[in-house]
Amino acid sequence: MTAIDIGWGTTTAIKTVVVLGIVPLTALLLGYIFLLKMMSHMQSRLGPMDPGGFHGWYQLIGDGIKFMQKEDIMPVKADRRVFALAPAIVVMSTFLVFVVIPAGPRMVVRDLDVGVFYALAVSSLSVIGVLMAGWASSNKYALMGGLRAAAQLIAYELPLVLAVVGVVIQAGTMSLQGIVAYQADGSIFGFGALGFPLIITQFVGFALFMVAAQAELTQPPFDMPVAESELVSGYMVEYTGFRFLFFFIGEFGTAFAFAALAATLFLGGWSLPGVTGTMADLLGPVVLLVKVLFVAFLMFWARFTYPRLREDQLQALAWKWLIPIALANIVVTGVLKVAL
Amino acid sequence: MKREIKGMLTGLGVTFRTMLKPTVTVQYPHEREDPPNRARGVIALKEENCTVCMLCARSCPDWCIYIEGHKEQRPPRREGGKPRSVSLLDRFDIDYALCMYCGICVEVCPFDALFWTPEYEYSEPRIAELLHDKNRLGEWMETVPEPEPLEQGAQVKGKK
Numbered sequence: 473m474t475a476i477d478i479g480w481g482t483t484t485a486i487k488t489v490v491v492l493g494i495v496p497l498t499a500l501l502l503g504y505i506f507l508l509k510m511m512s513h514m515q516s517r518l519g520p521m522d523p524g525g526f527h528g529w530y531q532l533i534g535d536g537i538k539f540m541q542k543e544d545i546m547p548v549k550a551d552r553r554v555f556a557l558a559p560a561i562v563v564m565s566t567f568l569v570f571v572v573i574p575a576g577p578r579m580v581v582r583d584l585d586v587g588v589f590y591a592l593a594v595s596s597l598s599v600i601g602v603l604m605a606g607w608a609s610s611n612k613y614a615l616m617g618g619l620r621a622a623a624q625l626i627a628y629e630l631p632l633v634l635a636v637v638g639v640v641i642q643a644g645t646m647s648l649q650g651i652v653a654y655q656a657d658g659s660i661f662g663f664g665a666l667g668f669p670l671i672i673t674q675f676v677g678f679a680l681f682m683v684a685a686q687a688e689l690t691q692p693p694f695d696m697p698v699a700e701s702e703l704v705s706g707y708m709v710e711y712t713g714f715r716f717l718f719f720f721i722g723e724f725g726t727a728f729a730f731a732a733l734a735a736t737l738f739l740g741g742w743s744l745p746g747v748t749g750t751m752a753d754l755l756g757p758v759v760l761l762v763k764v765l766f767v768a769f770l771m772f773w774a775r776f777t778y779p780r781l782r783e784d785q786l787q788a789l790a791w792k793w794l795i796p797i798a799l800a801n802i803v804v805t806g807v808l809k810v811a812l
Numbered sequence: 813m814k815r816e817i818k819g820m821l822t823g824l825g826v827t828f829r830t831m832l833k834p835t836v837t838v839q840y841p842h843e844r845e846d847p848p849n850r851a852r853g854v855i856a857l858k859e860e861n862c863t864v865c866m867l868c869a870r871s872c873p874d875w876c877i878y879i880e881g882h883k884e885q886r887p888p889r890r891e892g893g894k895p896r897s898v899s900l901l902d903r904f905d906i907d908y909a910l911c912m913y914c915g916i917c918v919e920v921c922p923f924d925a926l927f928w929t930p931e932y933e934y935s936e937p938r939i940a941e942l943l944h945d946k947n948r949l950g951e952w953m954e955t956v957p958e959p960e961p962l963e964q965g966a967q968v969k970g971k972k
Binding site for chain 1: 820823827832833837839
């Protein structure tokens with residue numbers, strides 16, 4: 473099968489449009505399935521049932537349209553340009569992560585050789601946007617939220633990266649396609665029907681990645697920066713309308729991106745054993761989506777179960793537990809990689 | 813440490829099991845909740861029992877009951893007796909915009925003219941229409957549920 477050559481410019485334009493369309497869609501999907509429905513049922517209630525007719529599926533879209541109609545309020549003393557730019561930076565970092573996440577053998581915007589490194593690097597760009605939002609709002613609660621977010625995101629960036637290093641050592645590549653291929657081609661003691669999902673050997677890394685990703689998303693139990701009961705949403709407190717919508721898309725889009733990263737790194741990504749070629753391109757997104765929803769379920773399950781950690785507990789968990797465990801995991805993985 | 817981990821897993825179990833259980837939500841406009849018999853929905857008035865004694869109006873903490881009445885002479889019961897005077901109700905209004913559903917009027921009524929009913933669907937777009945007059949209050953009488961039977965061994969009050 474030959475690829476249809478439509479030129480670099482057109483390809484890039486199509487890819488951009490697809491990413492721009494998919495990211496809000498993923499945010500809607502996660503927001504609807506988990507925030508509106510799963511959380512409601514975990515609290516023994518139904519959640520929205522009327523909008524759209526079927527189980528309130530239209531609720532979040534309606535909310536989005538409502539946000540667009542809202543007045544754009546900016547505090548008088550706000551640093552206007554920084555205030556306006558902050559949500560764009562947060563949402564941009566979400567968009568950029570989607571660039572390297574593969575959904576099929578050829579369904580990837582750009583498969584970088586340093587894919588894992590790139591994904592984690594751009595995902596941590598959002599801390600700059602958060603800090604800008606907190607600083608520019610000229611509101612002490614926003615500033616406190618912004619600083620807490622900065623402290624937390626930097627602290628949990630380390631275990632996040634270190635947890636992935638084990639995977640990179642074992643797969644011997646940083647390219648996400650390479651890691652998927654490694655997992656698809658591998659076999660468990662000669663039994664190849666399942667491939668070799670890296671969670672089998674890197675379960676410590678997976679657990680660390682999940683905890684750290686939860687903290688990166690500032691979701692409960694790590695929601696000190698947005699702590700609604702004391703900081704009334706922290707750095708987002710002065711944002712309304714469309715800019716708030718940006719933060720919402722950023723939050724759930726990033727949740728999807730991290731779930732997709734976890735699915736790709738630890739669960740084999742788009743690969744389904746025995747499916748290759750064009751079929752893999754068609755089935756890849758579906759397989760990836762199923763895995764992403766499973767990972768996201770774990771994330772949101774913890775989110776809706778646990779109460780908030782205190783700030784010092786939160787820092788202690790990162791520095792005293794997660795980072796040492798991650799380092800030990802790297803050492804063990806490295807030794808075993810060389811020894812075996 | 814072991815206890816903490818066990819507690820965290822128990823928490824996850826609780827949320828997971830709650831998710832699979834049926835919810836307690838009643839989809840109100842589509843399905844109607846059945847309030848218990850003794851629910852304090854709205855107060856009904858049995859006009860023929862009322863003697864315009866004003867006890868309810870005076871005991872009302874919100875002053876939301878408005879009563880007006882007059883007296884009429886009626887022929888004597890026995891031949892040659894004195895004409896009786898009867899109190900008749902001209903106006904009996906309860907302003908549900910003020911009422912706080914304490915039920916003191918129902919408690920205090922010596923002639924069983926006021927009753928609780930579990931009806932609750934009488935909201936109005938205009939606040940003035942929450943003032944129910946005696947006809948409206950009388951219509952609520954149809955919805956008063958039968959009193960529940962006394963518990964076994966309960967003392968029956970009043971004359972035999």
